[in-house]
Amino acid sequence: MKNPSPASLYAPFRYWKAAMSDRKPSSLVCFPYSYEGEKVHGLYEGKGFACFEGGNTYKGMFSEGLMHGQGTYTWADGVKYEGTFVKNVQMFSGRYTWNDGSVYEGSIKDGVRHGFGFFRSGIHPISYIGYWCKGKRHGKGTIYYDQEHTSWYSGDWVNDVKEGWGMRCYKSGNIYEGQWEKNVRHGKGRMRWLTVNQEYMGQWVHGIQHGYGIHIWFLKRMPASQYPLRNEYVGDFVNGKRHGHGKFIYASGAVYDGEWVCNKKHGKGKFVFKNGRVYEGEFIDDNMVEYPAFLANAMNMKGLNSICTGNHFGTGKELEKTNSTQLTFCFYCNVKLYLLKKFAVLRHITELRRIYTFYSSLGCDDSFDNTFLMTKLQFWRFLKDCRFHHSNISLAEMDRILRDKTPVEEIHCPHETLLFRTFLSYLIRLAFRIYHEEHKENSPYLSKCFLEMVSRNIIPTACYVQGILFSEEGCTVLVMNSYLDKCWGIYRAFCRPSTRPPFELTMKMRHFLWMLNVITSISLFCVVTSALFAQFI
Structure with missing residues (x-):
């Protein structure tokens, strides 16, 4: 653009x-x-x-x-x-x-x-x-x-x-909303290119995308589409190009997380294919160093034009044709997991997809392409509605269990997005954590744990929003969307490292009360100061 x-x-x-x-x-x-x-x-x-x-x-x-x-x-x-x-x-x-x-x-x-x-x-x-x-x-x-x-x-x-x-x-209908300086976009802002169904949210410098940002390519599809993904890049930009570290999520489900140079994969990176296979290593000029036969131009996709420079991005489809013996696999080898996927998850896949779509759209504006990605905050709402926390396990403990490779300081980040496959993976792990004692004598017990969780927690209570957060009134949602970033910053400023591994930053009740005391003191100081100044004006 x-x-x-x-x-x-x-x-x-x-x-x-x-x-x-x-x-x-x-x-x-x-x-x-x-x-x-x-x-x-x-x-x-x-x-x-x-x-x-x-x-x-x-x-x-x-x-x-x-x-x-x-x-x-x-x-x-x-x-x-x-x-x-x-x-x-x-x-x-x-x-x-x-x-x-x-x-x-x-x-x-x-x-x-x-x-x-x-x-x-x-x-x-x-x-x-x-x-x-x-x-x-x-x-x-x-x-x-x-x-x-x-x-x-x-x-x-x-x-x-x-x-x-x-x-x-x-x-043209394109809209920019954000900060300005000297008549150009400068600072934090969001640009929507309605003419080409693209959106950028992040930092701008002198009218050009520069710094950390998120760029999305929307794909027109019917509501509740089978593949509710879009092409999305999250990471660093330099002079309008992807440069530095960033993650690219493809609509096919493939993901690249690594280094970029001038809109191309270059440096160390990890590519996860939609079938679960993984390549982790060096990339040069959009090509894998170990497999130079995969040319960069073979990965281009006409529908993924650059933000405003006319460059192209890869689809990840060609890489999936690589000989399976040449790549590192990331898939379930355990027979029990295979049975779980075949007989338990697939039995409820339609209902689980509907639930994912419902919670991922809570508190969101209308999407250009009827697509929403579930955030950690929406996932917490789902867990609370389904009463997972009634099983002698708190939401904070669930975050620790599902941590994977998330940095310690980001374990409880409400902005983290979950793909549908990640959502299913989290449910499987929670099912094992909560119900494995009841079914460890029955084989295949992992499948029975999952079915027990679906029948007891999910089916009866999912999609019935409880409490104030994401309620139908909408006021809480509007306020939350406006101040969520600020609240996350305040939380990180007042929380303390946990005494339990992995020692992530958490806020206990006493920290919360101390925060309120500090904020109240500052507010009272401002009121008193204003009153004193008013006496002398």
Whole structure:
């Protein structure tokens, strides 16, 4: 996606700034050569009409010889001001009209736009409504670039420049929402390319993706599709390209986690195929070092164009054709696990997929492609609804059991996403942990444990949301989505390492109460300080 050219995007403002220049008090000629109206003690008073040298005129209220009150001042070049005057100065509120049809209506201070106001160009389809400061857009405001209002920006302004947080909707329908600096995307933000069904969430530097981010390629599909995945990259970007460490999840179910250089797999990485096979080693220029026969261009996929540079990504399908004897396998060799997969999981696969889809969509906006990935927070909601924690095992202990290779500090991270196969794997492991004592004498006991969990925990209670979190009221969800990142940061700041392996960061009740005490003290300090300052102002 090419970024809009600043020159083309802001070209109309060259005309705008010239056309809507403010007429400051110094431009008002205050010594009329003719006057019609009332006088008191030789001074203009009440309603009157004055003509000034050069052709400027004023019609309105006078007080003590000065323009004061409601009136209309017309310059010789056609510019007109209608509004309030205070001792010859335009103040409070008024309306400027230019001879080309441009109009400003709103707050005025010392003859310039200051406060809330509306401007509409008479020649170009540009309009702005929002706050001004000393004649410049400053504060919250919305600018429309066309009459249909399909292209607009709404957000923060600083001295006529987009600065701070704002949302930009382009005429194509593409939308950016996030931080701005000097009229370009800069900071944290989300860009949606609706025209090509792509989305990027992460860091921007001078209008280009740079830093940590998530890029998603949406695939149009029916609801409850059999393969609820999309192509997704999570990791580092440099100048708009995947560069550094990152994970690519393919719609086929394959996953690459490793190093990237200029949009290509390069360095150490791990590739997991959709059938469970694993290659872990060196990659050079998108190719596996040990198997150079697999060319990079053989992995390209037309539907996976780059973000804005026209590069391509691999699908992972060709790698799956590798001779099985040449790759490391990651699959179940135990006969009991095979029986479990064949007779237990597949027996309930449709219901489990429906449950996964239900919980993965809780608290989420509508998806472009009817696809949702379950987060750890949604997985916890599922576990609570199905009363897994009633089996003498807490949610924190479940996180430890299901840790795998998750870093210690991220064991309880609510942002972690779970593929459907990971969801099934977690259920199998929890079933064994909870019910293996009851069925260890019966073979195959792993299959019986899983069936026991499905019949006792999942089928009767799944998809019936309990408690406040993700309730139908929706208020909690909106607040949670807005402050989830901040809450996670606060949690990590106040939690302490656990005394039990793997010694992850956890928050006990006393830590939580201490956190509330600190926050309350800070809030009380702010209130007291504000009150003290108010006494001296």
